[in-house]
Amino acid sequence: MAAEKENSSDLERIHVRIAHSGLCSRRKAEELILQGRVSVNGEQIKTVGVKVSPDDEVAVDGEVIRPPTRLLTVLMNKPKGIITTMRDPQGRATITKFLPEMAAVVKPVGRLDKESEGLLLCTSDGELAHRLTHPRYGVEKEYMTVVTGIPDDKAINRLRKGVFIEGGKTAPADVTVIHAEAKAGTTSLRIIIHEGRKRQVRLMCEAVGHPVITLRRVRIGPLKIKGMHPGEVRLLGKKEVDELKKLVGLPVD
Numbered sequence: 001m002a003a004e005k006e007n008s009s010d011l012e013r014i015h016v017r018i019a020h021s022g023l024c025s026r027r028k029a030e031e032l033i034l035q036g037r038v039s040v041n042g043e044q045i046k047t048v049g050v051k052v053s054p055d056d057e058v059a060v061d062g063e064v065i066r067p068p069t070r071l072l073t074v075l076m077n078k079p080k081g082i083i084t085t086m087r088d089p090q091g092r093a094t095i096t097k098f099l100p101e102m103a104a105v106v107k108p109v110g111r112l113d114k115e116s117e118g119l120l121l122c123t124s125d126g127e128l129a130h131r132l133t134h135p136r137y138g139v140e141k142e143y144m145t146v147v148t149g150i151p152d153d154k155a156i157n158r159l160r161k162g163v164f165i166e167g168g169k170t171a172p173a174d175v176t177v178i179h180a181e182a183k184a185g186t187t188s189l190r191i192i193i194h195e196g197r198k199r200q201v202r203l204m205c206e207a208v209g210h211p212v213i214t215l216r217r218v219r220i221g222p223l224k225i226k227g228m229h230p231g232e233v234r235l236l237g238k239k240e241v242d243e244l245k246k247l248v249g250l251p252v253d
Contacts, residue, residue, distance in 0.1 A: 011051040014038065017058055018126075021065040025130030037061050072106055073123040073241050074099070075223060079230035084111040084120060095120065098231050109133060110196050118143075118217035119225045128241075131248035132220070135171070138194040139247060142219035143201050145189050147210040150180045155208040159191070165203040171195055173204070186213060221247050 018029035018038070030048045032038050038045050039059045040052055052058060058065050076098060078084065083094045086107065095108060099122065109121040109129045123129050131137050151159075156177065162170045174192035181187070187210070191201055202212045218225055222243050228234070236244075242252045 010053050014040065014045060014050045014052050014058060015048060017052055018060065018065060019130075020071075021126065023060060023065055024126050026127055027130065029126075032060055071123070071125045071128075071241075073121060073125060073128070073236045073244070074106060074233050075225070075228075075236055076120045076122060076233045077225045077228040077230055078112050078117055078120040080115060080117040083114055084108050095122070098233050100233065111198065112217060113199055113202070116202075116215040116217065117230065118215075119220055119223065120217070121220060121223070128244060128248070128250060131250065132244065133196045135195045137248045139221050140192055140194060140219070141196065141217060142190065142192045143215060143217050144178075145191060145201060145205065145215045146186050146213045147189060147205050148213060149185060149210045150182065150187050151177070151189075151208065151210050155210060158208050159204055163204055163207040165197070165200070165207055170197070170200065170204055 015026050015029035015033060018024065018032070019026040023029070024032070029038075033045055033048050033050075036044055036046050037060055039062075040050070041057050042059075076095060078095060078098075081093065082098075083092050085094050086096050088094050092114075099106065106122040106124045107129065109123055110133045112118065112120055121129075121132065132139055156175055159173055159175045162172055164170075171194055173194075174190075176190040178188040178190055189205075191204070193200060197203075201215060205212050223236075223240065245252050
């Protein structure tokens, strides 16, 4: 391995190299190594902690990974009816149609289901993506939703304290009643959660008997989509990316 011949300052741990490629998080990269799915210069690696040099060729499942020339993060206002994935076997419209050509391949950070809209981050930084979605880091995600019916105090308090969905209880949420429309039989709520389970807000509202009619994510951490029209995408500047990194305990360059 070329790593053995290089100055130690040029070396990096193999799971870090994989994460920097944007393929996955460091933790997932470690799992891939232990599963025997990683090779260096054609040699299978099963030991976490191996270091590689810039000249070493690292492959996952036989595919050589290429670190992006730049780590890019973009913010999108995802429209309703769009699938949060880069490709869809069924040929449905995906977020790819809104992403411009960039110097790195970005992937969505978490998901918004097809019928939901609003703020979606996409990044080529695998470790940043992992931490932004992991409950351990408690990144706030704010939603504006319209639900059926008029939730009473008991239902609102259940949402605030946590409800059981798919076998587990949700963490406490910040829930505010914005407006109740008695004639239409609907209520607008602001819900702030610190987790990111699949369809979490929808399942929470269903659990208290008030299914979601519309759902829009308006904020993740310090980032908001105010002023962005559906389908609009913008590249985050260094200051904004640094704020996200600080939020999840990553070093700032």
